[in-house]
Amino acid sequence: MAIKERMSGNEAVAYAIMQINPDVMPAFPITPSTELPQFVSNYVANGKIDTEFIPVESEHSSMSAAIGASAAGARTLTATSSCGLAYMWEMLYVAASDRLPIALALVNRGLTGPLNINCEHSDSMGARDSGWIQIYAENNQEAYDNFVMAYRIAEHKDVMLPIMACMDGFITSHAVMNITLLEDDVVKDFVGEYKPEHFLLNKEEVMAIGPYGVSNYCMEAKRAQAQAMMNAKQVILDVAEEFEKISGRKYGLFEEYRLEDADYAIVAIGSACGTAKDAVDKLRDKGIKAGLLKIRVFRPFPAKELAEALKSCKAIAIMDRAESYSANGGPLAAELGAALFKYKNQAEVLNLMYGLSGRDITVEDFEKVYEDLADAAVNGVKEDAEYRYIGIRE
Amino acid sequence: MLEDKFKTENIDETVKWQDLTPGLQIYEKGSSRLFNTGEWRVNTPVLDFEKCKQCLLCVPYCPDSSIPVKDGRRLDFDYDHCKGCGICVNVCPFNAITMKEGK
Amino acid sequence: MNDLIEIRWHGRGGQGAKTAAMLLADVAFSIGKQVQGFPEYGPERMGAPITAYNRISDRELRVHSNIYHPDYVAVVDETLLHDVDVTSGLSVDGGILINTDKNKDELIPLLRGYQGNVYTIDARKISEEALGKYFPNMPMLAAMVKITGVMDEERFFKEMQTSLEHKFAKKPEVLEGNMKALRMAFKEVQ
Numbered sequence: 001m002a003i004k005e006r007m008s009g010n011e012a013v014a015y016a017i018m019q020i021n022p023d024v025m026p027a028f029p030i031t032p033s034t035e036l037p038q039f040v041s042n043y044v045a046n047g048k049i050d051t052e053f054i055p056v057e058s059e060h061s062s063m064s065a066a067i068g069a070s071a072a073g074a075r076t077l078t079a080t081s082s083c084g085l086a087y088m089w090e091m092l093y094v095a096a097s098d099r100l101p102i103a104l105a106l107v108n109r110g111l112t113g114p115l116n117i118n119c120e121h122s123d124s125m126g127a128r129d130s131g132w133i134q135i136y137a138e139n140n141q142e143a144y145d146n147f148v149m150a151y152r153i154a155e156h157k158d159v160m161l162p163i164m165a166c167m168d169g170f171i172t173s174h175a176v177m178n179i180t181l182l183e184d185d186v187v188k189d190f191v192g193e194y195k196p197e198h199f200l201l202n203k204e205e206v207m208a209i210g211p212y213g214v215s216n217y218c219m220e221a222k223r224a225q226a227q228a229m230m231n232a233k234q235v236i237l238d239v240a241e242e243f244e245k246i247s248g249r250k251y252g253l254f255e256e257y258r259l260e261d262a263d264y265a266i267v268a269i270g271s272a273c274g275t276a277k278d279a280v281d282k283l284r285d286k287g288i289k290a291g292l293l294k295i296r297v298f299r300p301f302p303a304k305e306l307a308e309a310l311k312s313c314k315a316i317a318i319m320d321r322a323e324s325y326s327a328n329g330g331p332l333a334a335e336l337g338a339a340l341f342k343y344k345n346q347a348e349v350l351n352l353m354y355g356l357s358g359r360d361i362t363v364e365d366f367e368k369v370y371e372d373l374a375d376a377a378v379n380g381v382k383e384d385a386e387y388r389y390i391g392i393r394e
Numbered sequence: 395m396l397e398d399k400f401k402t403e404n405i406d407e408t409v410k411w412q413d414l415t416p417g418l419q420i421y422e423k424g425s426s427r428l429f430n431t432g433e434w435r436v437n438t439p440v441l442d443f444e445k446c447k448q449c450l451l452c453v454p455y456c457p458d459s460s461i462p463v464k465d466g467r468r469l470d471f472d473y474d475h476c477k478g479c480g481i482c483v484n485v486c487p488f489n490a491i492t493m494k495e496g497k
Numbered sequence: 498m499n500d501l502i503e504i505r506w507h508g509r510g511g512q513g514a515k516t517a518a519m520l521l522a523d524v525a526f527s528i529g530k531q532v533q534g535f536p537e538y539g540p541e542r543m544g545a546p547i548t549a550y551n552r553i554s555d556r557e558l559r560v561h562s563n564i565y566h567p568d569y570v571a572v573v574d575e576t577l578l579h580d581v582d583v584t585s586g587l588s589v590d591g592g593i594l595i596n597t598d599k600n601k602d603e604l605i606p607l608l609r610g611y612q613g614n615v616y617t618i619d620a621r622k623i624s625e626e627a628l629g630k631y632f633p634n635m636p637m638l639a640a641m642v643k644i645t646g647v648m649d650e651e652r653f654f655k656e657m658q659t660s661l662e663h664k665f666a667k668k669p670e671v672l673e674g675n676m677k678a679l680r681m682a683f684k685e686v687q
């Protein structure tokens with residue numbers, strides 16, 4: 001029997017962690033993910049789980065300790081946000097290239113500066129090329145579900161990569177909403193026990209991890225790592241299918257909301273997609289064919305599948321909650337734009353920057369985007385309107 | 395059981411990316427022995443067994459573990475791995491080791 | 498009850514406006530509603546104006562924006578009336594609940610022409626009488642439940658009794674005071 005509860009996103013992910021009972025969690029607190037190590041420490045102190053919680057002095061150390069623990073053979077996780085992730089940067093690449101299936105609960109917050117604590121995707125987007133799988137949540141339910149699925153994906157033998165399960169800072173992490181939880185034993189059975197093939201504490205086998213890779217070998221190692229990321233796509237889908245059997249909730253690489261016959265599509269990531277769905281419904285009631293594509297998996301990037309899903313749209317707004325300061329748009333627009341070109345999509349495309357540093361976005365804002373798309377479909381996109389900010393004073 | 399292809403003795407520069415270990419991990423001990431760093435040597439230390447008092451001071455100083463010890467006595471250099479750094483020459487209190495030019 | 502009730506809470510950091518919003522979400526959840534309770538984080542400092550929000554509905558809640566056109570507004574600290582446009586976007590069919598010992602007529606001039614219902618509650622008096630200390634949350638919560646009608650009186654007290662028994666399992670002496678504060682507020686809000 002599923003459990004009806006109400007929880008914030010942080011509470012929900014902490015609850016998933018409690019149900020999984022991982023072996024090791026090194027962590028350093030940072031807003032808005034501070035509650036995660038706090039809640040897990042409580043679970044440990046209350047004897048609910050026997051996770052080894054390691055308080056460290058920095059995020060560089062939390063990721064380093066996570067790498068050590070994972071290499072030793074422990075199911076490992078950590079949590080962070082914003083500058084904390086930035087401070088892990090060096091070690092993120094080490095975790096991925098050492099092929100360690102660490103889980104990281106990332107509560108998205110903008111990188112400084114100006115100094116700000118609110119939601120933005122600049123932290124995880126900055127780490128998009130570090131070799132980590134990235135899965136994003138729209139709300140507390142998805143944050144919980146994604147975390148329950150995380151180890152199954154990361155630890156799969158065809159993958160063996162670390163995974164970042166992301167949710168929007170404050171908007172999701174601190175908002176209490178209804179949620180349906182799985183029972184402890186269902187989660188335990190689903191996640192299973194971690195049985196690494198090779199690990200440092202194995203007394204039957206001596207091993208070395210993270211050796212120097214001379215040029216004659218290093219590129220081959222990277223090619224193999226790239227393959228693991230490609231393999232992750234199918235594994236994510238397989239795990240989602242199994243998850244549906246225990247939860248009744250369906251997940252893919254992305255969610256299509258009223259997209260099938262849509263003329264105008266918004267593509268976005270995270271909590272804003274919930275708000276956009278209400279706008280889609282309002283416009284559909286007026287006979288306007290609006291649709292939404294919510295990216296769930298950003299790494300691996302499902303380029304071909306996205307282009308296919310968007311193939312009959314007349315105009316598409318790609319919405320970024322992170323600047324890339326490329327002077328050419330945000331990271332989602334760069335990648336999805338390239339995918340649309342590669343697969344010969346002819347739609348008009350807008351790149352809209354929204355929600356930076358926690359700037360709110362409303363149903364009305366999304367309705368206006370659909371209006372702009374309808375206009376673009378007929379009149380084309382003016383050069384200076386293609387990449388622009390919405391919800392800004394100008 | 396470790397797959398044969400993952401044994402270090404079977405890995406060389408002809409191996410394709412598909413057949414290397416993930417993250418270039420190594421699943422055996424002492425695999426560095428398979429790499430003959432002695433090939434890098436420009437100058438070679440030579441031991442005068444007459445002068446050597448078996449104090450063994452050279453042994454811990456050798457950065458490449460190239461001075462084998464058996465039954466409390468050092469043997470001749472392991473020239474497969476000695477890189478010819480000359481540290482042993484410097485630390486020997488009895489001037490029992492000299493450097494010769496070339497291999 | 499409407500299909501969707503949206504509530505905005507105004508308070509100052511440390512007064513528990515966020516806690517009140519969370520408590521309201523809790524109690525609405527307990528009767529099977531879809532709920533949201535969330536704070537808006539600005540420069541979080543003791544005394545700085547803060548805002549928190551509730552959405553309560555029978556339908557799935559998907560919108561994650563703040564609330565600009567609330568049905569109800571709660572003001573935990575009446576001094577905010579001078580500094581913050583608390584009635585901004587407030588529906589005239591709903592109302593504003595103000596924690597004050599003043600008469601409504603004294604406050605209406607501060608509401609920038611708001612034409613809807615104005616409710617007052619002296620949460621300080623109630624809290625100090627029932628709990629011996631100033632915790633405005635419980636009286637504000639009860640008053641908000643009453644004016645919004647999210648649930649009937651009997652159900653509300655029953656749910657609160659259960660929830661507080663759980664919350665104060667180790668401090669049962671606090672339970673009675675809190676229940677008293679809720680009952681007084683339910684009666685006294687006007």
